[in-house]
Structure formats: structure tokens, C-alpha cells
Amino acid sequence: MGYLHPALPGAAVLPFPGRAPYGRLPLSPPHLAGGEIEAVRATLESGWLAPAGPAPAAFEAAIGAATGFAATLATTSGTAALHLAYRVLGVAPGDEVWAPTLTFVATVAPAVQMGAVPRFLDVNPTGWTLDPDLLAAELALAARRGRLPRVVVPVDLYGQCCDLDAILGACDRWGVPVLCDSAAAMGAAQRGGQHAGRGARLAVYSFNGNKIVTAGGGGALCSDDAALIARARHLAGQAKEPAAHYQHETTGYTYGLSSLLAAVGLAQLPLLEARVARRRAIFAHYAQALADLPGLDFIPEPAWGRATRWLSVVLVDPAAFGADREALRRALDQQGIESRPAWKPLHLQPAFRGAPRAGGAVAARLFERGLCLPSGSGMTQSDQDWVIDAVHRHARG
Structure with missing residues (x-):
């Protein structure tokens, strides 16, 4: 087990005692599984480099198996997955998006860039995650004002699950969908042993270089609603319609995960x-x-x-x-x-x-x-x- 030197292309895998190879003890560096180089080599030899082919499909299947979700889309980043989630949930300019205030900026940044209005709620001291009681009270007030949020986005902070059952109960009363930002929670479990994020309308995971398992980047959007993931997949591929020419009825993004990064993720997930x-x-x-x-x-x-x-x-x-x-x-x-x-x-x-x-x-x-x-x-x-x-x-x- 070791780390590739970040500044030396093709450098050997080095052990990680103390400060080497970074010169200091990092907060959360990537931890190589040992099979990444062979997985990337095999992918290169296959000729598949773009976000297509066997590696991304296999990575998506492995994520689905790990989380229990029925449908998965591998993306260029967790932020890209959040952006797609906001799109398929219909977030529009002026809509309110509610999230805990104690989180990374990416939780709400894509929605804000789409013209939505963020509303920040405090966390509870027992888990540092979105306070369900505060959420329930604020939703009731919002319903009386006639301005419910388009979506509530709880966060599994530092890999610690939010009280998703209570949050879903509060949101279901008013028909507000829940998008769970589980970026740091791949491998976490919530009530009943369900994987972090499971039960939400959509959940997002990250495979950034500092995460527990990494693809050197990348993310995933998961749901038990296959139609939502199909819509997100369409948008992730520049919203190209099935025609011989380039036909677009809306605009999309280049958000599909490359085969090379998917191969790295596949080597990591078993551990x-x-x-x-x-x-x-x-x-x-x-x-x-x-x-x-x-x-x-x-x-x-x-x-x-x-x-x-x-x-x-x-x-x-x-x-x-x-x-x-x-x-x-x-x-x-x-x-x-x-x-x-x-x-x-x-x-x-x-x-x-x-x-x-x-x-x-x-x-x-x-x-x-x-x-x-x-x-x-x-x-x-x-x-x-x-x-x-x-x-x-x-x-x-």
C-alpha cells in the first residue's frame, strides 16, 4: 500500500511513513489499493477512454451494489452530480433550496448558480447534522407562507449520517423531495443498516482524491427512481437526442466519468x-x-x-x-x-x-x-x- 508521488509522472508507488512523499503528514490523502495501475493499463489497452464502455458501467454497478440503490450515474465530480440532481428535480430561478449551514460550499453552489435562493438551517449538537425538529418547524411556517422549498438537502457530515428518517418524515408531510449530500459517506450506515443516503429521492457521493475510496476525482448520482437517473444521464451527455445529426431540445453538460477514472474507482471499491x-x-x-x-x-x-x-x-x-x-x-x-x-x-x-x-x-x-x-x-x-x-x-x- 502506498501513494503515487504527485509531481512525478510514472513514479513508483511509495510507502507512506511519516512525511514521505508529501513532505508533511496530509489530512486525508489517497490510499492506493494496489490494482489501480493494472486497471488503468487494461482500460488504455481496451481503447475506451471516454465516458462510455465497460469501465463506467461496471463502476456504476459496483456503486449500486455498495449502496443498494437501483440506478446509478457516475459523474465527473460530486458537484456535477449535485448539479444534475437539481436539474432533474426542476430547480428554477427563485426557488428556495434548504440545506444545513454546516457543510461544504458545493452542497448548494450549483443551485445558487441556477438562480435558486439558499436557506440555511442550523445543525443539532448530537450529530452535527441538519436538525430535524428545526426543519419540521420551518417547513410548517413555510407552508403557511405558501413558499415551501423546492428541495431539502441534508448532509452526511464528515461521513456521519444525518437523521434521514426524521428528515424524510418532516418533508413527506409537505411533499418536498429530499436530496441527500452523502459525498463523504460512502460506506456509512443509517437506521436499519441502510447505506447512507438510501431513502432520499436522490443521493450524491464523491470519489475525490481525499475520500475514503477515490477515483482521483468523480462522483455518483443514485436513486431508486430509474427515470430520474435516465434524465440525468441524458443531461450529462450534452442532452444529445437519439438522431444521426446533433439534435438538442435542451442544453446539457459533459459530466460523464471517464473510463480511466472509473477503472481507478473499480480497483478501490472492494476495499x-x-x-x-x-x-x-x-x-x-x-x-x-x-x-x-x-x-x-x-x-x-x-x-x-x-x-x-x-x-x-x-x-x-x-x-x-x-x-x-x-x-x-x-x-x-x-x-x-x-x-x-x-x-x-x-x-x-x-x-x-x-x-x-x-x-x-x-x-x-x-x-x-x-x-x-x-x-x-x-x-x-x-x-x-x-x-x-x-x-x-x-x-x-
């Missing part, structure tokens, strides 16, 4: 469960090894699911720990250890200044105190102990 188990073990070791330090608390895992622990996120209470989140981040950075603040809530982002919202205090506190620690499944024990020792030394300092 999904092992990779999730490793990330969960990393999280557990952090929690145990740092338990003696005052002022540190880790992202909780609610009873409704099993998180992937894509990233291990810790809350830093400055008064008890002796330093704030940013001081700790800078101290780790000086030692060659990458860490990142928790997501900055979207209602605090300049790009969404003035957007309507409900609450936000919980998300703001989590951003102020939250720090993501290195969590790559290729970390060695000595790598993780290096981080743990650095945190201890800073606390003592």
Missing part, C-alpha cells in the same frame, strides 16, 4: 469496508489517546447510524485546553502536520451574505472550536502517535 474500519480505528485511537487532556471533545456518533469517520474532528475548548483551535492548528502545521478547521458555516460565508437562515449558533460554535486531524487510512501507528504527541506537547505548552 471500502476495510478502509472504513481503518478510519474508525484511527478515530477511536485519537479519542482514547487524547482522553486525558481537558478541553477536547470529539464529534459524537448518534444512535441512528455508523459513521465512516472520514475525518476525525475534535472540539477545542480554549479555556480548558489552554489554547484555541487556531493556535493548535498553527502549532501542528509548524511540525509538518496538516489539520483543518471544521467547515465554516455557509451563513457566515461572504458569498451568501444576506441569505435567509434559521438559527446558526450551534454551527458557528462548531466552526469556532472544530479541528479536523489527519485521518488517512494509510497512516501508520507512528504517524498517528506523532500527531497525538504534538497535541499533548502543545497542551502542556
